[in-house]
Amino acid sequence: MSNIMRTSTSGMNAQSSKLAAVSQNIANSDTTGYKRSGVEFSSLILPQTGGSYNSGSVMAQVRTEVSKAGSTVQTGNANNPKQLDMMIQDDGFLVVGDGKGSYLTRAGSFRMQPDGTLVNAAGYTLKGYPMGANGTDATLNGFAGLEDVNLNTGLLSANPTTEGTLTVPLDQAFVTGPKATGSPAAAFSVTGVTSSGTPANDRMNFTVTIDGGTPIAVSVGSATGLGGITAADVATAINNAVGKPVATVNAGKLVYTATGDRTGTASTIAVSNPTFTGATAATIAGVGMASTPGTAATDPAANLANAISGTSTRSVSMTVYNNAGEAVPLHVYYTKTDDATNTWKMAIFDGRDASTGTATSPFPYGVTGSAPLATATLQFDPSTYKLTKITPGANTTQANNTTLGISLTGIGGGNLNLDIGATTQFYKPDSSALTATVNGNPPEVVQQVQIGKDGTITALFTSGTQRDLFKIPVAKVMAPDSLVALSGNVYQPGVESGQVLMGTGGENGFGEVTAGALEGSNVDLASELTDMITAQRSYTANSKVFQTGSEILDVLVNLKR
CATH class of the missing domain: 2.60.98 (Tick-borne Encephalitis virus Glycoprotein; domain 1)
Structure with a gap:
């Protein structure tokens, strides 16, 4: 009879554990990052002897469904340094600490404290790797190198441009500068002309050299001989010979401008002193000009x-x-x-x-x-x-x-x-x-922050400059459901869960870091209420068995009477 009572008592204890888990799940159905606790039963069978049956008992084991993701809740708190929400899409955990150790969590609602640290509702501080000129000093296996994420590292700190x-x-x-231009010293004139007999055949001859190239021959004449040549006639003859507008006339003086590809001091123009043919005598002024460079x-x-x-x-x-x-x-x-x-x-x-x-x-x-x-x-x-x-x-x-x-x-x-x-x-x-x-920034406060999918926290200053402050790692274990659950929605790795591996969000199977969103509880209220009803009925049934065993025991005791 005692076995019957002990068995039913273990059944009531097991169902009581299930009801306790259901109660906790329902109470935390709105808790950020909460993972449902489930109770599984296993039987304990006693050795049997003869024709009697020795009833055993039932054992309850609590397991937390850490690997089951909750729903995504968009909060919009992605850029305010005083209030940041984040979550891990797919596999992985955030790393937090309490000053005594480091833990894993999926609860990513953080608020900035007066000292600049980011703390969640349970009082745990977000951990990350400080960003330096050469990136981070991240380690693959463990929490080494992690520091408290502190946004004051970007407040009122000046960094020179490097x-x-x-x-x-x-x-x-x-x-490279204006092309060469210049004028002869005197205005153009032709005097003292003595023609050989046919003035129309008399010619003035000279060359134009641009940018030190091949001299270009120019020949000028007029129907009335050399004395009838004007400055405009000379300019026209030069332009026709060169094929470009090299010469102009200004106040009776010829003005030459180089038209080659060179510019500045590499540009030059020179006009040789003229000679004449046909006439036996003539004095010509205002044509020749020594090589003149540009500026x-x-x-x-x-x-x-x-x-x-x-x-x-x-x-x-x-x-x-x-x-x-x-x-x-x-x-x-x-x-x-x-x-x-x-x-x-x-x-x-x-x-x-x-x-x-x-x-x-x-x-x-x-x-x-x-x-x-x-x-x-x-x-x-x-x-x-x-x-x-x-x-x-x-x-x-x-x-x-x-x-x-x-x-x-x-x-x-x-x-x-x-x-x-x-x-x-x-x-x-x-x-x-x-x-x-x-790079670099003035001594200004952080106006906004941005969190990349890889976990990089970038501070945006009021001047428009920006600087990477921390990189939030993503942590993984081989058996997340075997993590040890602690108060505050945090988990501690152990032998059964496997070693902690640290990685970058979105790479090599590690989940992405999503800012402005939170992971809700993975509790299904309908399922919990169903479990509560079944556990209640099972508890009642076990109590009836206990009551029946008690009544039989009373009958045996009363037989002596």
Whole structure:
């Protein structure tokens, strides 16, 4: 009789455990990241002897359905640094801590504390890897290297600019300066002419040489002889011989302008002193001119009170940050210096020193003639028009074929590695190809944060700059349902669950980190209510068996009476 009562008692205890699990599941049906607890029964059979049956008992084992995902709840809390919600899509856990250890959780509703840490409703702090210049010091197997995610690391912290990218589409049509132009010393005239007999056959002969090329012969005459030749006749004869408008007349003087491909000082024009045929005597003035070069475009690096040429120099501006976090505008000038070798000179100035309110503004920068912050020379391939060579100048070094090292000590900064490798020199390029990005930030508070699918927390500052602060890892175990459940919807790995593996969200089977959403409880209220009814009936049935055993025992006791 005692076996009957013990068996029914174990049955009542088992059903009581099931009812307790149901009660907890229903109570946490709205708890973020809660995982349903289920109770499974196993029988305990006693050895049998003879014709009697020894009833055993039933054992209840509680298992948590950790691997079963809950519903996704969109909250919109994805960018507010004071209130961040996140969840893991598919497999994986967030890592949290309480100062004593690290745990796994699927509950991703965090609020920023006064010290900048992110804490969930159970008081656990979110863990992550700090982001440095070389990424993170992540480990694959375990929690080593993890720190409390603290958004104060991005508050009121100034970081100087050390890296950047500047892509400027330079124009092949730009010139190194105005083409050669000049006039003879005197106005054109022909005097003292003595014709040989037929004036119409008398000719004035000379040559025109452009850019040092082959001299072009020019011959001029008139129906009335040399004395009838005008400056306009000479200009027309030159233009016809060259095939381009080289000569004009201004106030009786001939004006010559080179029409070759060269520009600036590489451009030259020369007119030989004329001779004549047919006539026996003549004095000709205002035709010949010695070789005259063009002029170079204004060199911004000279920093003089001169306006720069819009057909020779391209200018852009970019903002960098010095060691104190001060935003400093850099004015960058590109000036074409050689047509034949496709060479440009680069000059960089501190924009704070720019002159204002003058015809030559922004020049000069500071004291007239003072040196720019940095200079360099760029050379482009004549067939691809891509950058092929960087020659460092003042306060610059060549890190590689695409990166120019610039010393910013003149503005209180450090060294800036500026990637200019995508700079080109096409003909009349689309200016939309220009890009200018730098790292660094001023001492400002974080305005917003962004959480990438890989778990990277990026701080967006009010100035528009951004910086990666932490990377939230995704943790996995081989048997998540065997994790040890603790208070606060956290789990502790053990021997049965397997070793913790750390990874990056969205890679190698690790779930993606989704911001602005939470994982709800995986409890199904309908199923829980059904389990509650069945457990209640089973408990009642076991109690009836206990009651029957008690009554039989009373009968046996009363037999003595």
